[in-house]
Amino acid sequence: MMCKFWLLAVFALCFSGCATNFSSSSPKQEGSALELDGNWLIENINGAGVIDKSHLTAMISGNTISGRAGCNNFTGQISRTIDKISIRKLALTRKMCSPALMAQEQRLIGALESANKLEISKDKPWVWFLSKNQTTSLKLVKINDGNITKPAASNNTLRAVDLNTKNKQDDKSSEHHVFHCATLGRIEMRFLGPETILLTLPEESVILQRDRSASGARYKSESNSENDSESFSFWNKGHEATLLLKNTTYSCTH
Structure with a gap:
């Protein structure tokens, strides 16, 4: 009887160790380490690249998000958990631009307002803001000392460039x-x-x-x-x- 007890105890200990290792290696836990605060370039709206040289930006500081929507400037409030995000109280300046820029701006603001889910790349300074049903999405690339993001001339999108290369x-x-x-x-x-x-x-x-x-x-x-x-x-x-x-x-x- 005592032998069975020790066998069960050893089995439970091994199972607990395996479960702990699985949890610590969760992709979500690794990805959540990327800091949202800082400067970002928006390179993709709803799966499509942005208009060349429209330079859509977002600057996140604490619970504030602001940036350029291509034509107007915007500002609002942002909150997040590990994989959830909410952007509220967006306000824009009132300036008219070309119809193409205005249409792109509306898509950008719509994607910001409907953002609900946060996905973070494991090995690149990229994040995605997704709506609850994933009908809208934004891809953002972070600007920092190691990876500077600049316009790509060939396909109207932006790409990360390692300064060392x-x-x-x-x-x-x-x-x-x-x-x-x-x-x-x-x-x-x-x-x-x-x-x-x-x-x-x-x-x-x-x-x-x-x-x-x-x-x-x-x-x-x-x-x-x-x-x-x-x-x-x-x-x-x-x-x-x-x-x-x-x-x-x-x-x-x-």
């Missing part, structure tokens, strides 16, 4: 500069490529393209005209810079 002419893409702008505060400028920068402002992030017609290193938002109330431009003059943000000019120092 870029050629020498793109070495400047690792540069990161901090400026302090009067009344606005701290802003950060990071090169995504030789002609593209990511400008991180106190409340949002924006991607700007080099303006070849301007003298010096001047960058501006491609979809906006100079007199547009939602326009952005950044003129880097070494240790000084000028930022035009929504018809307000700021003097900045490095």
